[in-house]
Amino acid sequence: MRTAGKADTRVFKYEYERPGLTVDCVIFGLDLDEEMLKVMLIERDVAPYEGVWAIPGGFVRPGETLIAAATRELEEETGIAGVFLEQLYTFGDPDRDPRGWVVSVAYYALVSPEKHHVHATADARQARWFPVTSLPPLAFDHERIFAAALERIRGKLTYAPIGFELLPQKFTIKQLQKLYEIVLGRKLDNRNFRKKIFAMDVLRELGEMQRGVPHRAARLYKFDERKYRQLIKRGLNFEL
Amino acid sequence: MRTAGKADTRVFKYEYERPGLTVDCVIFGLDLDEEMLKVMLIERDVAPYEGVWAIPGGFVRPGETLIAAATRELEEETGIAGVFLEQLYTFGDPDRDPRGWVVSVAYYALVSPEKHHVHATADARQARWFPVTSLPPLAFDHERIFAAALERIRGKLTYAPIGFELLPQKFTIKQLQKLYEIVLGRKLDNRNFRKKIFAMDVLRELGEMQRGVPHRAARLYKFDERKYRQLIKRGLNFEL
Numbered sequence: 001m002r003t004a005g006k007a008d009t010r011v012f013k014y015e016y017e018r019p020g021l022t023v024d025c026v027i028f029g030l031d032l033d034e035e036m037l038k039v040m041l042i043e044r045d046v047a048p049y050e051g052v053w054a055i056p057g058g059f060v061r062p063g064e065t066l067i068a069a070a071t072r073e074l075e076e077e078t079g080i081a082g083v084f085l086e087q088l089y090t091f092g093d094p095d096r097d098p099r100g101w102v103v104s105v106a107y108y109a110l111v112s113p114e115k116h117h118v119h120a121t122a123d124a125r126q127a128r129w130f131p132v133t134s135l136p137p138l139a140f141d142h143e144r145i146f147a148a149a150l151e152r153i154r155g156k157l158t159y160a161p162i163g164f165e166l167l168p169q170k171f172t173i174k175q176l177q178k179l180y181e182i183v184l185g186r187k188l189d190n191r192n193f194r195k196k197i198f199a200m201d202v203l204r205e206l207g208e209m210q211r212g213v214p215h216r217a218a219r220l221y222k223f224d225e226r227k228y229r230q231l232i233k234r235g236l237n238f239e240l
Numbered sequence: 241m242r243t244a245g246k247a248d249t250r251v252f253k254y255e256y257e258r259p260g261l262t263v264d265c266v267i268f269g270l271d272l273d274e275e276m277l278k279v280m281l282i283e284r285d286v287a288p289y290e291g292v293w294a295i296p297g298g299f300v301r302p303g304e305t306l307i308a309a310a311t312r313e314l315e316e317e318t319g320i321a322g323v324f325l326e327q328l329y330t331f332g333d334p335d336r337d338p339r340g341w342v343v344s345v346a347y348y349a350l351v352s353p354e355k356h357h358v359h360a361t362a363d364a365r366q367a368r369w370f371p372v373t374s375l376p377p378l379a380f381d382h383e384r385i386f387a388a389a390l391e392r393i394r395g396k397l398t399y400a401p402i403g404f405e406l407l408p409q410k411f412t413i414k415q416l417q418k419l420y421e422i423v424l425g426r427k428l429d430n431r432n433f434r435k436k437i438f439a440m441d442v443l444r445e446l447g448e449m450q451r452g453v454p455h456r457a458a459r460l461y462k463f464d465e466r467k468y469r470q471l472i473k474r475g476l477n478f479e480l
Contacts, residue, residue: 018258092306
């Protein structure tokens with residue numbers, strides 16, 4: 001509860017020690033042109049870790065839900081808005097923050113980088129995408145948070161249709177395979193991939209071919225909406 | 241930081257409002273004899289919600305990791321120890337606790353009820369198992385936390401071997417099917433179940449039959465350790 005403090009300072013007093021509470025947002029960017037998985041980082045402009053790169057995030061305000069705080073901090077620090085954030089994990093090791101006891105609820109999302117205008121504002125000198133394979137040193141325990149998010153998203157590919165909505169409306173099997181390969185960070189066997197994708201039975205062949213490509217035009221597909229929704233609901237098993 | 245207070249009261253003062261931080265443990269009990277999924281609840285003996293049933297849990301102490309707090313609170317309130325707790329989700333809606341701003345990190349586990357000696361101690365009048373189908377009214381937002389845990393564990397059955405280690409070392413297909421049916425809370429088609437389980441290719445037929453059963457003796461199986469570990473690693477897809 002708030003109690004009267006000195007002239008200019010309002011102070012909150014508690015009988016027991018309480019943690020600071022933050023949210024952090026691991027935003028993955030699926031770059032289909034550069035064929036690269038990226039992550040959004042900000043350069044901190046306040047202590048601690050001033051000038052060091054970090055996952056965007058900040059303190060939860062009283063009266064705010066956790067998801068509202070995550071959404072607000074992400075937009076304030078990077079300009080990224082309208083993203084479906086999913087809760088990842090809560091990190092609470094007592095020594096994770098040099099300021100003292102600070103617990104952080106981490107969120108994650110997968111987006112198309114080109115759909116977001118990135119610009120740093122509050123508490124960040126700059127915000128930009130980094131390839132997940134070449135990150136700078138990160139503040140706090142953010143390397144651990146990043147690793148947990150990467151593991152989650154890669155694991156989810158084996159039982160949920162992750163990022164399918166980031167493909168063009170009409171796409172080739174090769175493009176769908178690229179999506180998997182970019183997120184997983186490794187090549188997959190072409191023939192096996194085709195077999196598994198067709199076994200999932202969610203694609204509809206459009207009877208159209210790619211146009212204006214320098215290589216042999218491939219067949220175009222789209223997702224069968226009904227089957228795709230079923231797939232989201234019941235999960236899938238895509239052994240990789 | 242701790243500052244000097246009145247003679248008997250130590251007080252923590254902060255510039256910004258801070259949340260209280262709790263942990264809650266949703267412990268599911270797989271009762272293979274009664275063929276029932278249960279959940280461990282405690283009757284609170286302190287305000288708020290004095291005399292109301294709740295999920296075991298309590299405040300995280302400074303210097304404690306979240307998992308250590310969850311482990312400690314679970315044992316203090318129910319006597320249940322040595323359980324593999326997995327983090328479920330963090331609940332932080334501002335109005336979830338009448339005491340004010342309290343954020344709770346929820347954990348869950350699935351255990352064999354008969355393997356644990358349940359006895360209430362701190363902050364709980366009593367602790368006992370309830371069938372998940374007939375819960376009393378719960379304190380705070382614990383009905384929501386319980387529902388999230390149940391959904392998680394049921395969802396996980398479709399892509400991970402949940403609770404298999406709770407079966408006897410040698411078991412029948414019927415017993416394995418019962419495990420699924422108890423967790424899911426519904427009957428499965430026998431023939432389909434057998435087909436799917438054998439397709440998973442993790443069972444080893446022992447060439448032994450059940451003994452001392454009033455019905456026709458069934459074949460006994462055990463898990464192939466190597467294949468079972470692979471299954472945990474790569475996940476599975478058990479459409480239900």
